[in-house]
Amino acid sequence: MNVTALLLAQTALTLDSPMTWGIGLGAAGLALRLAPQAAWQKLGIIAGLIGIALIGVALPPLGDVLPQVLFWLMATLAVFASGAAVTSRSAVYAAIWFAVSLLGVAGLFLLQGAQFLGVATVVVYAGAIVVTFLFVLMLAQPEGHSPYDRISWAGFAIPIATIGVALLIGTLVSSLPEFGSVGTPNEILHKTHVARLGGELYAKHLVSVEVVGTILLVALVGAIAIVIQGNPRRRTTSEEGASDR
Amino acid sequence: MIIETLIKIAIVIGGLMTAAAYFVLLERRMAAWVQDRVGPNRVGAPLSQLNKGWKDLRLFGLGQPAADGVKFILKEEYTPAHVDKRLFVLAPISILVAALATFAVIPFGSVLPAGLFWDEPIEMVVHPGAGVGMLVVFALSSIAVYGVILGGWASNNKYSFLGTLRSSAQLIAYELPLGLGILGVILATGSLDLNEIIAEQAKSGWWFAFTQPLGFFVFFVAAFAEAARLPFDLPECEQELIGGYHTEYSGIKLLLFLVAEFLHMIAASFLIVMLFFGGWHFWFITGHDSNPGWIQAILRVAVLMTKIFLVILFFMLVRWSWPRFRFDQLMALAWKVMLPLGLINFVAVAVIEQVKVAVIDPVKAISGSSPGMELICAIAAWVVCIVAWVVISIAGPLVADNRPRLDMDAFDVDPQLEEAR
Numbered sequence: 001m002n003v004t005a006l007l008l009a010q011t012a013l014t015l016d017s018p019m020t021w022g023i024g025l026g027a028a029g030l031a032l033r034l035a036p037q038a039a040w041q042k043l044g045i046i047a048g049l050i051g052i053a054l055i056g057v058a059l060p061p062l063g064d065v066l067p068q069v070l071f072w073l074m075a076t077l078a079v080f081a082s083g084a085a086v087t088s089r090s091a092v093y094a095a096i097w098f099a100v101s102l103l104g105v106a107g108l109f110l111l112q113g114a115q116f117l118g119v120a121t122v123v124v125y126a127g128a129i130v131v132t133f134l135f136v137l138m139l140a141q142p143e144g145h146s147p148y149d150r151i152s153w154a155g156f157a158i159p160i161a162t163i164g165v166a167l168l169i170g171t172l173v174s175s176l177p178e179f180g181s182v183g184t185p186n187e188i189l190h191k192t193h194v195a196r197l198g199g200e201l202y203a204k205h206l207v208s209v210e211v212v213g214t215i216l217l218v219a220l221v222g223a224i225a226i227v228i229q230g231n232p233r234r235r236t237t238s239e240e241g242a243s244d245r
Numbered sequence: 246m247i248i249e250t251l252i253k254i255a256i257v258i259g260g261l262m263t264a265a266a267y268f269v270l271l272e273r274r275m276a277a278w279v280q281d282r283v284g285p286n287r288v289g290a291p292l293s294q295l296n297k298g299w300k301d302l303r304l305f306g307l308g309q310p311a312a313d314g315v316k317f318i319l320k321e322e323y324t325p326a327h328v329d330k331r332l333f334v335l336a337p338i339s340i341l342v343a344a345l346a347t348f349a350v351i352p353f354g355s356v357l358p359a360g361l362f363w364d365e366p367i368e369m370v371v372h373p374g375a376g377v378g379m380l381v382v383f384a385l386s387s388i389a390v391y392g393v394i395l396g397g398w399a400s401n402n403k404y405s406f407l408g409t410l411r412s413s414a415q416l417i418a419y420e421l422p423l424g425l426g427i428l429g430v431i432l433a434t435g436s437l438d439l440n441e442i443i444a445e446q447a448k449s450g451w452w453f454a455f456t457q458p459l460g461f462f463v464f465f466v467a468a469f470a471e472a473a474r475l476p477f478d479l480p481e482c483e484q485e486l487i488g489g490y491h492t493e494y495s496g497i498k499l500l501l502f503l504v505a506e507f508l509h510m511i512a513a514s515f516l517i518v519m520l521f522f523g524g525w526h527f528w529f530i531t532g533h534d535s536n537p538g539w540i541q542a543i544l545r546v547a548v549l550m551t552k553i554f555l556v557i558l559f560f561m562l563v564r565w566s567w568p569r570f571r572f573d574q575l576m577a578l579a580w581k582v583m584l585p586l587g588l589i590n591f592v593a594v595a596v597i598e599q600v601k602v603a604v605i606d607p608v609k610a611i612s613g614s615s616p617g618m619e620l621i622c623a624i625a626a627w628v629v630c631i632v633a634w635v636v637i638s639i640a641g642p643l644v645a646d647n648r649p650r651l652d653m654d655a656f657d658v659d660p661q662l663e664e665a666r
Contacts, residue, residue, distance in 0.1 A: 092398070096332070099391070119380040127387025128417070131394065135413055138398045138406075194377060194437055 020170075022054030026083075027166040033087040034158045044087075052079055070111055078104030091137045099130045116194045249363070253371045257348050265507040266310035272561050274306070279565040285309045314500070322496030325400075332399035337494065337501035340392025344508035347385045350378040351515050352440055354546040355525050358538055366536060369546070370440065379427060379437045382516065383420075386471060390416050392505065393480065397490035408489030411572060412473065412480030418579040419470035419477075425587025426464025429457045429594040430520050443524030447533035449619065454521040456623045459590035459630040461521045463583055468513040470579070473506065474560055476567040479575060514556040518549065522556075525549040582637055593629040597622050 025047050032044030056076070062068040081101035088094040102125045109118030201209055270285065277284025288311075289304035324333060354369030368374075375381060390413055397409025430453050431437060434445040446452050454461045470477040481489025488494075491502045518524060525531055525545035532541065570578065601622060 092332075096391075096395070115375070115377045116380070119377050119384050122384035123380060123387055127384060127390070131387070131390050131413065131417065134391075134394055138394070194380075195435065 017058055018054045019058035022051045022056075022058060023166060023169055024051070025054060026051030026079075027162050030083055030087065030165070031158055031162040033083070048080075048083055052076055055079075067111060071108070074104045074107035074111060076104075077101070078108065091140070092134065095130055095134045095137055098133075099126045102126045102130070116197060249367065250371060253369075254349075257353060257371055258345060260353070261345065261348060261508060261511065262504070264511060265504050266314060268507055268511070268557060269313065269503075270306060270309050271557075272564075273309075275558070275561045276565055279562070288312045317500040318497055320496045322498065325493055327401045328493060329399040329401065332395045333493075334498070336392045336396035336399060337491075337498045337505070338392075339395070340389050340505040341501045341508075343385045343388040343392065344505040344512070347382050347508075347512050348515075350375045350381045350439065351512065351519070352443070352524070354549060355443075355531075355537060355542055356535065357542050358536065360539070368440065373440070375438065377437050378439045379431065382512070383424070386509075386512075387420065389505070389509070392502075393490050396494070396502070400490070400493040402493050404486045404488075405490050405492045408480045408486045408492070412490060415470060415473070415477065415479060415575060415579075418576060419467045419583070422463045422579065422583035422587045423467035423471055425584070425591055426460045426467060427520065428587075428591050429453075429460035432591070432594050433457070433598055439519050439524075443519055443526065444533065444535065446523040447526035447531070450526075450528060451619050451623065452521060452523040452526075456619070456626055457521075457590060457594055458627055459586055459633060460594065462630070462634075463587045463590060464521065465517060466578075466583060468517055469560070469563070470575075472509040472513045472560075474510060475564040476569050477575065478569060479572060482569055510557065510560055511553075514553045514560065517556050518552045522552055524552075586633055586637060589629065589633045593626060597625060 029044045029046070029048030029051055032040050032047060035041060035044065056072055062071060078101045081097045081104060085094045085097035085101060088097055102121055106118040106121040106126070109115075109121060274284045274286075276282075284306070286306040287303060288306055288308035290302040290308060292299040293301050324330060349371040352368070352370035357363075357367040357369060359366050393412045393416070394409050397405040397412070400406070430442060433453065433456070434442045436442060436445075473480050480486075481491065486492070491499055494502060525548050526533065527548045531537075531545045531548055534541075537545065601618065604618070
């Protein structure tokens with residue numbers, strides 16, 4: 001069975017559905033996880049896991065055992081890793097958890113048969129972007145902000161962010177049925193779907209692709225221009241020479 | 246179906262681990278041969294341990310890998326106090342998992358005909374029909390970078406971290422020429438599936454090393470760099486960085502790193518053979534029909550393995566033939582030589598393929614173009630290759646040159662001299 005179709009079948013959030021309680025518990029867990037007290041943090045993890053389990057219960061079963069187990073595994077991995085990425089104190093750990101959650105998402109794509117999307121997620125995000133992040137973070141402050149920096153804003157930012165995320169997820173889930181399904185599975189699961197994707201990109205959206213490519217190139221040239229700024233080594237020689245004279 | 250896949254996984258992992266162990270022995274014997282030494286030739290079957298009267302068998306040192314493995318496992322596995330323990334453990338595991346998972350989409354033969362215990366022909370690849378095979382290899386090789394980065398960073402050691410910095414810069418830089426080399430092949434075959442890429446070469450009889458020489462050179466050099474083999478082994482150059490990113494590792498964790506490195510080299514050899522040397526195809530020995538008989542199927546595996554073995558021998562020979570690059574030379578080679586060459590190759594292949602389709606009528610082009618046309622295209626590709634090579638070497642002659650630059654002041658080259666002045 002198609003996972004998306006089952007997700008789409010989920011109707012609006014009501015108070016008696018486990019989905020609502022799951023999302024609420026997850027949000028509360030995230031907020032608790034960010035609290036300064038260690039006991040509250042542990043409570044946050046437990047609440048978050050119960051929330052994930054409740055959402056999992058709310059999703060309709062997939063029929064087959066193997067896809068069901070894989071789906072639960074990948075989905076839990078993705079959600080848990082995202083939560084961990086948001087709440088990690090250490091920036092390096094946050095980046096690694098983000099990469100793990102991307103792997104989970106890629107697994108979900110593969111489960112749906114979207115091979116190219118799944119693999120491209122790993123290549124582009126986990127393989128290139130997060131690696132670059134990690135690279136910079138390791139050279140910067142590995143321990144994150146010092147405690148007084150964290151506390152000064154936490155009282156305001158954490159509840160607002162949590163409420164915002166909960167609202168966003170709630171709206172998304174309750175409005176999901178309106179999206180409907182766009183393409184038929186046959187198109188996506190076709191054997192040469194990579195070639196078809198390329199054809200679509202370079203025929204219908206040629207201008208957008210070219211414009212995006214040009215913008216990226218300009219950004220690259222700009223970055224190099226900022227780094228070079230003339231030839232500093234030669235400049236210092238000439239300056240020193242001038243002062244000598 | 247599941248049992249079939251499990252058996253394939255067992256064959257692949259067992260074969261790879263054994264191969265990696267014996268390639269270590271081969272590498273040491275090769276090194277000894279190149280350096281005019283004897284090499285490890287003692288460890289064989291220790292029969293005198295069983296019975297005092299029996300003599301030990303030497304067996305040309307074939308017991309060496311087993312002895313090495315046991316030594317690695319039994320040695321003290323020391324975790325220093327100053328490391329980030331979780332990431333320290335995660336790093337070798339992630340790099341080995343990524344290295345092994347790569348082989349899920351790399352075929353180790355052609356097709357086994359129906360018979361014995363199965364009703365349908367069995368494709369000799371763990372995951373047959375992966376439409377994005379090449380991309381999976383790419384994705385997993387980019388995951389392998391994590392092992393190197395995490396290992397070096399978690400070690401909390403400056404030599405490890407220097408190795409990590411070098412390694413990640415090198416791996417990211419050489420992924421581009423690697424991709425450009427592959428792009429030409431994908432353009433010519435129209436598929437990301439390694440099986441189909443091999444089948445295409447078998448059908449025309451023209452290996453891509455002959456029709457896309459520039460792409461082949463670019464890919465070959467980039468594959469050396471991605472496998473971090475000499476002359477690209479800056480991540481762990483012993484003379485400068487002790488052991489590079491795995492300086493702090495010992496025991497079984499170090500073994501995981503070393504095995505993963507060998508697996509990278511083996512994977513690179515598989516890809517070189519399959520993309521550019523026709524995989525299991527050899528003229529007059531293996532045909533191109535998709536349903537071969539038993540003899541054909543076994544011959545194909547033999548041809549494939551022979552080719553891969555030769556490429557690995559070449560890897561090992563190069564190790565003792567070339568000095569290591571300096572880091573700036575490495576980067577200059579990637580960005581100023583390999584990247585432009587790869588782009589030229591990509592454009593040349595695109596033009597040649599389009600000309601092929603345009604000159605021959607479209608119907609014929611699909612069923613296979615004429616031998617004369619193929620020859621002309623190959624010659625054109627070689628001309629492009631030589632011209633591009635000459636132009637690049639004239640444009641950037643200092644890339645691999647260690648001599649002092651005459652056009653620059655010595656103070657320009659080394660700012661420290663200036664401080665002394």
